[in-house]
Amino acid sequence: MDGGARGANSGVMANVLVLGASGGIGSALQAAHAGRGDAVTALSRSGDGFDVTDPASVDGALAGLGPFDRVIVATGALEIAGAEPEKTIRAVTAKAMADQYAVNAIGPALVLAHAHDLLKPDGVFAVLSARVGSIGDNRIGGWISYRSAKAAVNQIVHTAAIELARTHRHAAVVVLHPGTVATPFTEKYLGRHPSVPPEKAAINLLMVMDGMTRDHTGRFFDWAGKEVPW
Template sequence: MADVLILGASGGIGAALCAAHAARGDKVTALSRSVDGFDVTDAASVDTALVGLGPFDRVIVATGALQIDGAEPEKTIKAITAKAMADQFAVNAIGPALVLSHAHDLLKPDGVFAVLSARVGSIGDNKIGGWISYRSAKAAVNQIVHTTAIELARTHKQAAVVALHPGTVATPFTEKYLGRHPSVSPDEAAGNLMSVMDGLTADHTGRFLDWAGKEVPW
């Protein structure tokens, strides 16, 4: 049995991860904004919720948003607004960074710390443009994860800190944007992500991996 902390536990993927871990006998600590008032955009909320918790075998940051306050992903740089971009960074980059600032205490020396990212955050894989604010925030969180992994390796030498792309998952988060893209259910995505996390070692720390465990270019 593993001790697991899941943040963003009320979302589609987060809830599925909670259920899957609990089903195999893990002890799950679940936090979300809708149930617990856990708000990754508020440093005080993050500190209040996380100080004194842990250490855990596995920490998963499953928070995130694609559309915030009605601002849809931009099709062109001409559509950029300062507020929409700032909101994306607050939720998808700064929020996970605030959580990662507690990683030294939250994670066991040989634990796994996974932050859900997105393939669209890959600069090397970007062939079609668009979605500037969301892409940029996810690229930023990838850098944050990679940098944290370097630091944490000094004290948690057997730990793995990674960014994970869950694939295209059919949730309310994505339903307007699925189009012709193949998607999987939250339960299937959770199973895929758990299989990847189960196989992680310290050799994987600082990497950006997809739902099949394959490297995603930065």
């Protein structure tokens, strides 16, 4: 991926905000940035009471923060309140689907509402999504609520990127797929799928974000920097 690098690749310390920093990927992203000398502000539900499903919590936590060179939204959930991903449309419930949207779509949208203040004019705002949220890449079905919530957040980021381009002309606002990461989040669902530890996933994502420019804004990329279809 072409573009001006930040952080360790450019020799300039970046100012980074990681949301969802207590999760497997979030904590690894925090550590990876700190390890290369970046200044990291980290917020999480367990550590700071930062709850993306609560607008007052989001507004209170983010008020006065920024601007950052990089904002990473690493919040998310696959299982909520014991509801496992559906294997069939017949298993969909209103509660499970609403919970998925609250965490995986509405939460990032509430954060993006602060993006104008959080992000520097040439910064990178990355929201972690999942390849299963791709409509074009869906060939096996299942996981209706989770897939739909991730597809929704993809649209939210794409739409926000269009707006932010008017005031942050050199920024990149993107969706990232971290790959299949071996965390408690995915433990039950790995099966035969190859996975990487969070530390490796974080390094992969840093390399992708380091290469981001305004030419990448509003788009969906995987851990290797390859574009994912919507």
